[in-house]
Amino acid sequence: MRRYGKNPDEDDVRVRPNRKGNRPRTNIRPKHEDASEGMVLTVDRGRLTCLVEDRVVHAMKARELGRKAAVVGDRVSLVGDLSGAKDTLARIVRISQRTSVLRRTADDDDPFERVVVANADQLAIVTALADPEPRPRLIDRCLVAAYDGGLEPLLVLTKSDLASPDGLLEMYGALGVPFVVTTREEFVDGAAADRVHEHLSGRTTAFVGHSGVGKTTLVNALVPEDRRRLTGHVNAVTGRGRHTTTSALAIPLADEQGGWVIDTPGLRSFGLNHVDPSRVILAFPDLEPGTVNCPRACSHDEPECALDEWVAEGHADPARLYSLRRLLATRERREGD
Numbered sequence: 001m002r003r004y005g006k007n008p009d010e011d012d013v014r015v016r017p018n019r020k021g022n023r024p025r026t027n028i029r030p031k032h033e034d035a036s037e038g039m040v041l042t043v044d045r046g047r048l049t050c051l052v053e054d055r056v057v058h059a060m061k062a063r064e065l066g067r068k069a070a071v072v073g074d075r076v077s078l079v080g081d082l083s084g085a086k087d088t089l090a091r092i093v094r095i096s097q098r099t100s101v102l103r104r105t106a107d108d109d110d111p112f113e114r115v116v117v118a119n120a121d122q123l124a125i126v127t128a129l130a131d132p133e134p135r136p137r138l139i140d141r142c143l144v145a146a147y148d149g150g151l152e153p154l155l156v157l158t159k160s161d162l163a164s165p166d167g168l169l170e171m172y173g174a175l176g177v178p179f180v181v182t183t184r185e186e187f188v189d190g191a192a193a194d195r196v197h198e199h200l201s202g203r204t205t206a207f208v209g210h211s212g213v214g215k216t217t218l219v220n221a222l223v224p225e226d227r228r229r230l231t232g233h234v235n236a237v238t239g240r241g242r243h244t245t246t247s248a249l250a251i252p253l254a255d256e257q258g259g260w261v262i263d264t265p266g267l268r269s270f271g272l273n274h275v276d277p278s279r280v281i282l283a284f285p286d287l288e289p290g291t292v293n294c295p296r297a298c299s300h301d302e303p304e305c306a307l308d309e310w311v312a313e314g315h316a317d318p319a320r321l322y323s324l325r326r327l328l329a330t331r332e333r334r335e336g337d
């Protein structure tokens, strides 16, 4: 089960996302000229596994990194024993600048924001259409986190054999979020994985979802067991053969374009205390020009916001402004978030 509150495996350092999506720059200090580049695959109580060339290397953070934590998806520089042999431990001496950050605030008792996943291009928000019932506010909060962090959202609506996706699709239509709808049957014959896969090639996609929505079923269908074994994730399978995700883990997709799936623990909530409305509006390029006359530090969800008048003048679709406002309103925490 996920530990909420202070989690040593998630970074709490504020970094501005790089919306251009450039590759992280590497700037190895002369002291570590011999360092190798790697990517963080898993983090567990301060112990990390990193992919260095084709080897899975166990590592820990070097003291010189101070409070800065390496998270899953980080590109890092490592020194020391990089053989990947049993009982060896390398040291992470540098974390490259991140191209995106998926952040959340743990809860009201923990005002610090946490970076959950670094350098993902896409956030797949997995929602069951029934069992458990969809929670639009949770979806909205995930969308805000994606827009805030510079990730493109993808809606994956599972269990359409149990309920229709029409209501949700209508709700998210104005946002223009790409979506995939799946059924149980399609999981069995592989069609669901194939259709989701079309959105993943060559990209790094973090998967989030409430517990029980079918995220593990989906991730397992996307990356066969031998692939997970490759990066040492087999021990995540419990005795009953059921995979339980306790911390984020990165798994490489087996296709020519490359691409990564980053599985994350089942979500109960998604704190958004850290969100900056000026970053969220970047995901609404059609509305952004209307903010020039907004008061300073406008939340775009207040009476003085210039967007109302601008949209009323016919510059943009009112449904888009409505959607933006609905998303921004989810920043305020309510019972059940």
Ligand SMILES: Nc1nc2c(ncn2[C@@H]2O[C@H](COP(=O)(O)OP(=O)(O)OP(=O)(O)O)[C@@H](O)[C@H]2O)c(=O)[nH]1
Pocket: 158, 159, 160, 161, 162, 182, 183, 184, 185, 187, 209, 210, 211, 212, 213, 214, 215, 216, 217, 218, 243, 244, 245, 265, 266
């Ligand atoms: N009816 C139906 N059931 C599904 C579908 N996909 C998955 N399930 C079932 O939903 C249940 C939960 O699936 P999991 O994949 O374990 O869900 P999860 O989101 O990973 O849950 P956690 O491991 O708790 O985070 C399982 O019993 C699956 O068999 C689907 O498309 N239709």
Ligand SMILES: [Zn+2]
Pocket: 291, 294, 295, 298, 299, 300, 301, 304, 305, 306, 307
């Ligand atoms: Zn405004």
